[in-house]
Amino acid sequence: MGEFELIRRFFATASCARESEGVALGIGDDCALLQLADGEQLAVSTDTLVAGVHFPETCDPFLLGQRALAVAASDLAAMGADPLAFTLALTLPDADEAWLAAFARGLERMARGCRLTLAGGDTTRGPLCLTLTVFGRLPAGQALTRSGARPGDLLCVGGSLGDGGGALALVLGQRQAPPRVADYLLERYWAPQPQFALGRWLRGRATAALDISDGLLADVGHLARASGVAVQVERERLPLAPALLELHGREAAFGHALSGGDDYRLAFALPETYRDELQRLWPEAAVIGRVSAGSGVRLLDAAGDELPLPATGYQHF
């Protein structure tokens, strides 16, 4: 099976690769062509996943396909962009047909769920590695950057925290759990849903936003630094899923919520005026603290006393 045959069989003929509004030319030429409406900007983000670093070599290819696209697409949601398209650069040690078929099915499932069209890519031989570049569109000037948070804003998150980190012991087979616990956490790990609808609602409302990939404290630290403000996180307000609490207990659940990473929920700064609307329209979201003048991240307990910060964020180098 040559490279062109591989692309045709597993990717170019997938239903997520059909040309769509916004993708004027898809797989098969020197470039894909993307089409914006007048007055729109294109949001672009690139994510790489390396076997043995971001996932085990023996990882289920269906789950890997799903998760790789979800993780990349979450950056579009964090910008408030509407989903448009993606490219896939896939490096493979060999052309294992069963592996490719399962991977393509997982990718397809997430692509359809997210309404993202596969517009192009590259397939090469080498150590297993994926780079996805995702494209979204949004009205010019309305992107949710990290840098606009203002003292007085509410600090909010889009849903339960700690699920990604809390699922890891199940993913690695180090722990077992009853089905209702395992099903929830493994779905959250392998198929986190990019919060596109929430991101769209936040356009014109939130002053800053990002998605939680490195861990809540690390990521709100990025937001604070980019905005030139301080943030306070009230630990008791963190939304924790029942399954996370059941598997890990309260203290360890807080640890995963604060530093676990891989949650792909949005974190955002929202003017007080939108508090009621947020709680009415997005009941799974939560106000977890405040933005104030100054710099850095402070963690507070229920009494308002400062807690020591746990170690944060995974460092590649």
Place this chain on the structure above:
Amino acid sequence: MGEFELIRRFFATASCARESEGVALGIGDDCALLQLADGEQLAVSTDTLVAGVHFPETCDPFLLGQRALAVAASDLAAMGADPLAFTLALTLPDADEAWLAAFARGLERMARGCRLTLAGGDTTRGPLCLTLTVFGRLPAGQALTRSGARPGDLLCVGGSLGDGGGALALVLGQRQAPPRVADYLLERYWAPQPQFALGRWLRGRATAALDISDGLLADVGHLARASGVAVQVERERLPLAPALLELHGREAAFGHALSGGDDYRLAFALPETYRDELQRLWPEAAVIGRVSAGSGVRLLDAAGDELPLPATGYQHF
């Protein structure tokens, strides 16, 4: 040195990463933001280079940085797009500062030469591998696809052929050559210049185009298949550089020109009416054959007799 520090030191502060017309937001947020003019389309292409497959592990990092971007950008030129921006997904076994500094300098040199802004990327740990995604823009509907060639069109190339394949023996240290020969061929291999100006001139004139990466015969085969036509290549018309002829002699030079790959010249189908204008404005370009009704690629000698086709194109799998 953490990932963020690495990105800041070697990439985010590079002069090719400055925001520019068309790049409304660069490195440092969840997404970059690209801006088109009304009525423009975005051209996108992704290329991966893997150590040990596309280049040796010990490859000079300055040359690698240059070449990686040139190879990717050539797809934009082949589409007739004007250069806009690129993202870099860089997977590294470790953060070797001397390697990174040299790689970033090579990337910067080519980015400035091509007028491409580094808009974002991802840096991860793992086996050495690069994925570049390049962005260009062009008036909607004017892209040079592979599929519009018509019987009667001239088959043309943008410049000398075989230099990429002919340089390989020097790149791998298997051959030596006098400086005037080595300098030319090594520059053509390590810093091929994407033919942006030619691509722009071809918009509205050429009926089909692509860039020569797999080898002339393989690539004009792609063009013939996509257009539903046949092409004839007249071997005696292939433009061969003096350095290539000096190093390899005439017969081997033809072999590199026909099947060597890595030339990154444009190949295109052009209506007869533009022949004089082509020869006046692009003296390094050459008419090398014809498009006709039918299918497939035929190779002809000076007397018009058909020659056997050499083996074509590198297959990854």
